[in-house]
Amino acid sequence: xxxxxxxxGRGLGEGDFTNPSLHHGSLTMSFTTPLILSGPLRxxxxxxxxxxxxxxxxxxxxxxxxxxxxxxxPIEGPTHFSLFPPLLAQIWGQxxxxxGCLSSxxxxxVIEGExxxxxxxxxxxxxxxxxxxxxxxxxxxxLEASASIGPDxxxxxxxxxxxxxxxxxxxxxxxxxxxxxxxxxxxxxxxxPDQHMGALYPFSLNQKLAVITxxxxxxxxxxxxxxxxxxxxxxxxxxxxxxxxxxxxxPVKGPAVGxxxxxxIRLIDGPLFVGEDYIIRREIAALAESRRTESYWVRTRIFDxxxxxxxxxxxxxHATLKHSYAGYAEAG
Numbered sequence: 436x437x438x439x440x441x442x443x444g445r446g447l448g449e450g451d452f453t454n455p456s457l458h459h460g461s462l463t464m465s466f467t468t469p470l471i472l473s474g475p476l477r478x479x480x481x482x483x484x485x486x487x488x489x490x491x492x493x494x495x496x497x498x499x500x501x502x503x504x505x506x507x508x509p510i511e512g513p514t515h516f517s518l519f520p521p522l523l524a525q526i527w528g529q530x531x532x533x534x535g536c537l538s539s540x541x542x543x544x545v546i547e548g549e550x551x552x553x554x555x556x557x558x559x560x561x562x563x564x565x566x567x568x569x570x571x572x573x574x575x576x577x578l579e580a581s582a583s584i585g586p587d588x589x590x591x592x593x594x595x596x597x598x599x600x601x602x603x604x605x606x607x608x609x610x611x612x613x614x615x616x617x618x619x620x621x622x623x624x625x626x627x628p629d630q631h632m633g634a635l636y637p638f639s640l641n642q643k644l645a646v647i648t649x650x651x652x653x654x655x656x657x658x659x660x661x662x663x664x665x666x667x668x669x670x671x672x673x674x675x676x677x678x679x680x681x682x683x684x685x686p687v688k689g690p691a692v693g694x695x696x697x698x699x700i701r702l703i704d705g706p707l708f709v710g711e712d713y714i715i716r717r718e719i720a721a722l723a724e725s726r727r728t729e730s731y732w733v734r735t736r737i738f739d740x741x742x743x744x745x746x747x748x749x750x751x752x753h754a755t756l757k758h759s760y761a762g763y764a765e766a767g
Contacts, residue, residue, distance in 0.1 A: 438517035465532050471580040472522045476572055477648040479514045481547040495710065511542035512695045515569050515578060518553035520669055525616045526557065527584050528564065529661060530654075532706045535670065537567070537749075538591035538699040539580035551577055551648075564589040585703065593699045593750055597732065603724035609731050609765055611686040616719035618683030621742060625712050626667055626675050628655065636674045640709065643671060655709075666706040673700060675707065676735045676749040683717045687731070692759035696730060697752035704746045712740040720750065728754040754758050 516537055523531045545551055550572040556567040564583035566757055570576050581592040606612075626632070646710045653657040653666050660666060667675060707713070714737075721732035730752050737747040757763045 436715070440696050442553045443605070448549050472525060472555045472557060474518055474522055474649070476517060476550040476552045478548065478550050479510050479545060479647040479648050480518075480619065481510050481647070482514075482643065483511050483636070509694075510547060512539070512541045512578065513670045513698060513700075514547075514648070515545070515551060515553070516670040516673070516700065517583065517668055518549050518551065518569060518756075519555065519567060519580075520651075521649050522553060522567070524554040526555065526582075530584060531665065532702070534585035534702050534705060535592060536583045536585065536588055536699065536701040536702075538583070538593045539598060540592060540697050541578050543571075544573065545577055545656060551563050555582065563587065563636075585701075588701065591701075593752075594698050596697060600721055600723045603722055603729070605763045606722065606724060608688045608691050608760050608764060609627040609722060609729045611688070612719055612722060612731055614719050614722060616685065618685070618715075620682055622661055622679040622682045622715040622717075623712065624675055624679050624715055625710060626671065626678075627664075627710055632674055632678050632695055635677055635680070640667075640671060641672075643668075662706065662708070663710075665709040667709055669700060671748060672676045672707055672737075673749065673751075675713070676700075677751075678736060680733075680735075685719070685731070685733075686762065687755070690760070691755050693755040695731070695751060695755035696728070697750070699748075699750040701748045701750075702746070703748060704744065707737070707747055708727065713746070714738040714742040721752075723752075726755075727730060727758070728756055730754045 442651060516539070519537060520531065520535075523535060523537075525755075526537065528645045551569050552572070555566065555567040563585075564581055567580045567582045568576065569578050579592070582587075583589050583591060586679045603609075626640055629639050631637070631639055641655070643649060647668060647670075651668075653661075654668050655665050657664050657705045716738065718734050718736075719731055720734040722728075723730040724730070732752045733748040735751065736745055737749070738745050
């Protein structure tokens with residue numbers, strides 16, 4: 436396992452997460468110039484080449500990606516979420532890990548070997564939201580996002596995007612879904628360090644930590660964690676939330692290939708802990724259509740083991756590629 440950097444990120448300074456000079460320096464108070472934090476360029480790793488769902492390979496498989504018109508299997512979007520905690524902890528401190536929210540619209544795919552860099556605008560003192568983004572070394576945008584901190588979250592980027600959705604004219608792959616539909620069962624999940632996360636995520640937390648773009652001892656060393664327990668990295672909350680998603684039994688027709696188009700992870704009473712039991716409940720939050728895709732937005736609520744206290748939430752837009760479904764053009 437690669438030697439961890441401090442949890443506040445490389446090159447951002449040690450000590451208290453929140454750097455007072457970001458807001459209160461005698462010189463900066465004289466200007467209204469927007470300031471931007473940036474992380475280093477990183478090369479994220481592709482770990483989903485062997486992903487399988489619905490009995491077939493996913494878009495992360497090179498052969499499947501090329502068949503669908505992409506140059507190679509892309510790295511999964513939430514992989515890039517790991518770039519942001521060092522920046523956002525610099526702005527909001529430890530509270531970011533307890534009630535932070537990252538709300539992202541994915542813009543362009545990243546192939547293994549490409550470099551990605553994260554940026555965050557420094558908000559005014561006391562502000563609870565800011566703009567963040569990631570881009571490739573050549574400036575190609577990877578994602579745009581809002582970052583915020585609760586408990587009174589500002590309207591997030593995805594809340595605004597959902598509000599602007601137009602009802603789909605006609606759905607085929609998703610015609611049996613409706614807004615408000617809930618998952619078939621309460622799903623019970625946990626994430627152990629060496630637990631293989633299944634066909635959707637054919638790796639363990641420890642395997643991810645060996646290559647994660649920004650690491651922290653908090654992810655694997657309970658003694659270093661302020662909470663006395665190892666915490667689940669932000670990008671791995673996505674894995675936890677999707678690990679048991681088949682149990683929801685949403686009637687999506689297939690086989691068809693999809694991708695993540697929009698994703699929000701919100702901590703309500705965090706962080707989430709390694710080796711902790713959680714209960715997941717899902718609901719269809721929205722349905723949409725574009726020229727190339729049919730999309731279903733799923734709101735995944737994560738509760739403690741009693742099922743009474745919600746601790747986190749994920750909003751995910753599954754964009755299903757129309758041309759990957761056999762006979763779509765003829766049926767339309």
